[in-house]
Amino acid sequence: MFDQLIPTTLVGSYPQPAWLVDKDVLLGSGPPRVRMREVWRPEDALLEEAQDDATLVALHDQERADIDIVTDGEIRRESYFNHFANALGGIDLDEPGIVPGRSGKPTLVPRVIGPIQRIRPVQVRDVAFLRAHTDRPIKVTIPGAFTMAKMAKDEYYGDLEALIMAYAAALNQEVREMKDAGADVIQIDEPHMQAHPIEAGRFGIAAIDKALDGIAGPTVVHVCFGYAYVVQEKPSGYSFLPEFDACCASAISIEAAQPKLDPVILERLPSKKILFGALDLGTEAVETAEIVAQRLRGALRHIPADRLIAAPDCGMKYLPRDVAFGKLKALAGGAAIVRREIR
Numbered sequence: 001m002f003d004q005l006i007p008t009t010l011v012g013s014y015p016q017p018a019w020l021v022d023k024d025v026l027l028g029s030g031p032p033r034v035r036m037r038e039v040w041r042p043e044d045a046l047l048e049e050a051q052d053d054a055t056l057v058a059l060h061d062q063e064r065a066d067i068d069i070v071t072d073g074e075i076r077r078e079s080y081f082n083h084f085a086n087a088l089g090g091i092d093l094d095e096p097g098i099v100p101g102r103s104g105k106p107t108l109v110p111r112v113i114g115p116i117q118r119i120r121p122v123q124v125r126d127v128a129f130l131r132a133h134t135d136r137p138i139k140v141t142i143p144g145a146f147t148m149a150k151m152a153k154d155e156y157y158g159d160l161e162a163l164i165m166a167y168a169a170a171l172n173q174e175v176r177e178m179k180d181a182g183a184d185v186i187q188i189d190e191p192h193m194q195a196h197p198i199e200a201g202r203f204g205i206a207a208i209d210k211a212l213d214g215i216a217g218p219t220v221v222h223v224c225f226g227y228a229y230v231v232q233e234k235p236s237g238y239s240f241l242p243e244f245d246a247c248c249a250s251a252i253s254i255e256a257a258q259p260k261l262d263p264v265i266l267e268r269l270p271s272k273k274i275l276f277g278a279l280d281l282g283t284e285a286v287e288t289a290e291i292v293a294q295r296l297r298g299a300l301r302h303i304p305a306d307r308l309i310a311a312p313d314c315g316m317k318y319l320p321r322d323v324a325f326g327k328l329k330a331l332a333g334g335a336a337i338v339r340r341e342i343r
Contacts, residue, residue, distance in 0.1 A: 002185070002218045002251065002273055005343075006296065006308050006335045007068040008328075009275065011222055011253060012080060012141035012187065013315030014058040014073030015324050020050055027318065031079035033109040033151050034096045035086055039078050051076045052129060059134055061321070065328035069137045069185060072130045080189050080315060081143045081151060085110055088170055089117035090156065097153020111153045116166035118173045124181045131182030140183040144190035144221070145171050145207040146200060151192065164203050168210035175215055187220035187253065188212070194223050197240035204240070208247040220275060222253035224314045237261065242268035251275055255313040257295060258282040266302040274303060277313035278334065279327045284319065286326035292334025305342050310335040 016026075025039045032039075042050040058073030077083040086093060090112055097111035123142060130138050145167035149160060157163040175186055188211060193200035212219050221244060237259075244252045245268070253275035256263065266274055278295040279287060292310070299308055310331055316324040 002069075002309060004068065005305055005339050006310055008310045008332050008335050009067060009069035009139055009185075010062065010071045010073070010328075011224075011275070011277075011312050011315050012071055012074050012139075012189065013077070013317035014061065014071070014075070015316060015319055015321040016073075016075055017054050017057060017321070020054045020075070030101065030107070032082050033079070033085070033107055034082060035093065036078045036082070055126075055129065056133060059130065061325050062328065063134065063136065065325060066332040067136075067328055068332075069139050070130075070134055071139050071141065072126055074141065074315065074317065076126060080141065080317075081147070082110075084122050084143055084174070085148045085151070087120070087122040088167075089119040090114040090166075091116075091152075097155070099151065099153055101151075107151070109151050109153055110148075112156045112163065114156055116163070116170055118170040121177055122174055124174070124177045127178045127181040127183045137184040138182065139185035139187055139220070140178050141187040141189055141222070142171065142174065142178075144188040144193075145211050146196075146204050147190050147192040150196060150199075160199065161203050164207045165210060168207045171211040172213055172215075175211065179215060179217070185218045185220060186212070186215060187222055188249070189222045191222070191224045193240050194238055200240045201243060205243065205247045208249060212248050218251060218273075219249045220251045220253050221247060221249045222275070222314075224253075224255050237265065241265060245269045245271050251309065253277075253311060256299070257313050259313075263299045263302050266299060273307045273309060274299065275309045275311040278310050279312035279331055281313050281316060281319060281327075284323045286323060287330040287334075289330050289333030289337055292330050293337040296334060296338045300338070300342075305338075 055072050055075045062070040092111045092113045096108040101107035148167045149164040193204045251273035256277040257280035276299045278292045
């Protein structure tokens with residue numbers, strides 16, 4: 001897993017086949033925060049089997065590209081966020097709320113009307129399915145408590161910290177069962193900590209630690225500026241990043257390629273492994289292995305090789321599949337070049 005030299009992995013998502021999702025619906029809006037059934041092409045009776053088949057396609061592409069730590073591609077999700085966030089108790093699914101999104105635009109979100117509770121396993125079957133179909137280490141992603149709380153309309157708690165910690169408790173229950181089902185690596189997605197650094201400074205680290213309490217093995221927190229399809233112009237630095245060195249997660253996943261991040265910032269995360277974004281998802285141009293290698297060499301000027309993990313900037317969901325596959329091959333090829341140079 002993370003003990004091998006410069007392993008490669010996805011951040012989480014991989015493109016869903018056009019026979020599974022309606023790409024016009026998917027690309028016609030931002031990542032949904034509430035359910036969006038209309039994105040799926042198969043009828044309800046066929047949907048689970050179709051999602052299973054598409055998961056195997058995503059897995060096969062990762063194995064063909066020689067990715068070391070594989071994911072399920074988040075194939076069963078309408079977005080990284082809404083699959084889990086809308087499966088919890090205390091949410092009104094029929095009448096969503098509205099809050100400002102990261103761009104400031106009004107966004108439909110889950111409306112909290114009672115105690116946030118995990119009422120059933122949500123992704124545990126997904127983990128077991130992936131574990132049964134590959135011998136490679138598997139990484140499973142799930143939205144973080146801070147991000148779920150910021151993308152909810154709270155009409156019950158009246159206190160942001162209480163809401164965040166309720167989400168974190170539910171998240172911890174799910175993560176424990178995902179580990180039992182065979183997940184090697186757990187990743188929590190927390191993009192809204194970057195968007196809300198003051199509140200993240202007050203509650204974010206405690207939320208991560210509560211969500212990962214008692215979880216053995218490698219753990220990751222992913223922070224980003226948003227999908228490249230949605231956010232074309234990205235800042236060149238993080239407003240909340242060195243603070244993550246205090247959390248219990250063993251690795252932090254960051255964007256670096258598209259925002260042209262100065263990798264000197266990695267020196268401010270001295271205790272963490274780094275999933276370093278070496279694929280620019282803001283362009284459909286496929287990097288060469290040498291371009292990826294150059295980006296990884298930049299990171300190695302600031303952290304040792306045993307702390308570096310090669311990854312895309314963010315989820316690959318919105319790319320054409322052939323482009324995503326080409327980029328993954330470049331990722332694996334670039335990591336292999338750098339491994340040879342430092343052995």
